[in-house]
Amino acid sequence: MSENSSQTERLLRAAAKGDKEQWGALLARHRERLRRMVALRMDHRLQGRIDASDVIQEAYLEASSRLADYCQQPAMPFFLWLRFLTSQKLLELHRHHLGAQARDAGREVSLYRGSLPATNSAALAAQLLGHLTQPSQAAIRAEMKIRLQEALNRMETLDREVLALRHFEHLNNAETAQTLGIQESAASKRYIRALKRLKAILTSMPGGREEFSV
Amino acid sequence: MSIESSSRDPVEKLAEEFAARYRRGERPSLTEYTEQYPELAEQIRDLFPALVIMEQFGSVAGSASGPFRPGAADRAPPPEHLGDYRILREVGRGGMGIVYEAVQESLGRHVALKILPFHQLMNPIHLERFRREARAAAQLHHTNIVPVFGIGEAEGVHYYVRTDS
Numbered sequence: 001m002s003e004n005s006s007q008t009e010r011l012l013r014a015a016a017k018g019d020k021e022q023w024g025a026l027l028a029r030h031r032e033r034l035r036r037m038v039a040l041r042m043d044h045r046l047q048g049r050i051d052a053s054d055v056i057q058e059a060y061l062e063a064s065s066r067l068a069d070y071c072q073q074p075a076m077p078f079f080l081w082l083r084f085l086t087s088q089k090l091l092e093l094h095r096h097h098l099g100a101q102a103r104d105a106g107r108e109v110s111l112y113r114g115s116l117p118a119t120n121s122a123a124l125a126a127q128l129l130g131h132l133t134q135p136s137q138a139a140i141r142a143e144m145k146i147r148l149q150e151a152l153n154r155m156e157t158l159d160r161e162v163l164a165l166r167h168f169e170h171l172n173n174a175e176t177a178q179t180l181g182i183q184e185s186a187a188s189k190r191y192i193r194a195l196k197r198l199k200a201i202l203t204s205m206p207g208g209r210e211e212f213s214v
Numbered sequence: 215m216s217i218e219s220s221s222r223d224p225v226e227k228l229a230e231e232f233a234a235r236y237r238r239g240e241r242p243s244l245t246e247y248t249e250q251y252p253e254l255a256e257q258i259r260d261l262f263p264a265l266v267i268m269e270q271f272g273s274v275a276g277s278a279s280g281p282f283r284p285g286a287a288d289r290a291p292p293p294e295h296l297g298d299y300r301i302l303r304e305v306g307r308g309g310m311g312i313v314y315e316a317v318q319e320s321l322g323r324h325v326a327l328k329i330l331p332f333h334q335l336m337n338p339i340h341l342e343r344f345r346r347e348a349r350a351a352a353q354l355h356h357t358n359i360v361p362v363f364g365i366g367e368a369e370g371v372h373y374y375v376r377t378d379s
Contacts (some may be wrong), residue, residue: 188222
C-alpha cells in the first residue's frame with residue numbers, strides 16, 4: 001500500500017492531462033478521511049468559525065495546482081499527499097487565527113465538543129432521567145467520549161497518535177507508518193502496545209472494569 | 215508478501231481487518247476471530263473491545279451537543295432557589311441538562327430537578343427538545359422510571375421536577 005494503486009494511477013494520469021471529471025472522482029474518494037482528520041485536529045477555538053470542508057477545499061485547490069509536479073515525482077501515496085496538503089492548510093489557519101497560541105493547538109485529542117458532564121455523573125443522571133430518554137443516551141455517549149479522551153490524553157504522544165491515525169482517521173498500518181516516518185513493523189508493534197495501554201487505562205478508570213471488560 | 219509486512223504483529227493485522235469490517239457496518243463477533251486463531255485468542259479478547267470503543271466513540275463529527283465548550287457559564291454555582299424549590303446540590307450533568315437535588319418547600323419533599331443549561335436556551339431547538347422530553351417523561355409509567363410532576367420556568371431557567379428516588 002506504499003504505492004498508489006493502479007486505479008489511482010490511471011485516474012491521476014487522466015487528471016494530469018486535464019480531465020476534470022476524473023480529478024473530481026479521485027478527490028471525492030478521499031474526502032471522508034480528510035474530513036475526519038480536520039475534525040480531529042482543528043483547534044476547538046476555531047470550531048464553529050471555520051468549516052472543515054473549506055479547509056479541504058483549499059487543500060484541493062493547492063493539489064490541483066501542484067498535480068503535474070506530484071505526478072512527475074510522487075514522494076508519497078496520493079492520499080497521504082492530500083492529507084499532507086490539508087494539514088498544511090490547517091496549520092496556516094491555526095497560525096493565522098491563533099497566532100502565538102497556535103503552537104498549543106492539536107496537542108491533545110479533542111473528541112467531545114459539547115458541554116462537559118462531570119465525570120461519573122452520567123450513570124447517576126441516566127438513572128434519574130430514565131434509560132429510555134434520548135438525552136440520557138446522549139449524556140452516556142458524551143461521558144464515554146470524555147473518558148476515552150481522558151484516557152488518550154494520559155498516553156504518550158506517539159501511542160496516542162498511532163491510535164488516532166488508525167481509528168479516528170482510518171489509516172491502515174502502511175499509511176500510519178509512512179505518516180509517522182517509521183517502519184511498518186515498528187508501526188504494527190507500536191499500535192498493539194498502544195492498544196494494550198489504552199485498555200489498561202480505561203479499565204483502571206472509575207467504573208471502567210464493568211463497562212470496558214468483556 | 216514482503217519481509218517487512220510479514221514482521222507485522224499478527225494481532226495488529228487482524229485488528230486492521232476487524233476495524234475495516236466494522237466500518238463497513240459489519241459487526242463481526244470476537245469468537246469468529248478467537249476460534250480461527252486460538253493461539254491469539256487471549257490477546258484478541260483483551261484488545262478488540264478497546265478497538266471497538268475507539269471506533270464507536272472516536273468520531274468527532276456529529277457529537278451530541280454542538281459546538282459548545284465547557285466554559286465559566288456552565289460551571290457557575292447553581293441557583294439557590296427556583297420558584298418553590300430550594301436547590302441542595304448538583305447530582306448529575308448530561309448532554310442536555312443538569313440534575314439537582316432540591317426540596318419542594320411548600321410540601322417539604324425531596325425532588326430531583328433537571329435544568330436546561332443557559333447556553334442551550336439560546337437554541338430554540340434545544341428548548342423545544344427539553345420540553346418535549348419533560349412531557350414525554352411525564353407520560354411514562356414504569357417502575358424503573360420516576361414520575362415527572364412538574365415542568366416550569368423561573369427567572370428564565372427552564373426545569374422539570376421528578377421525585378428524588
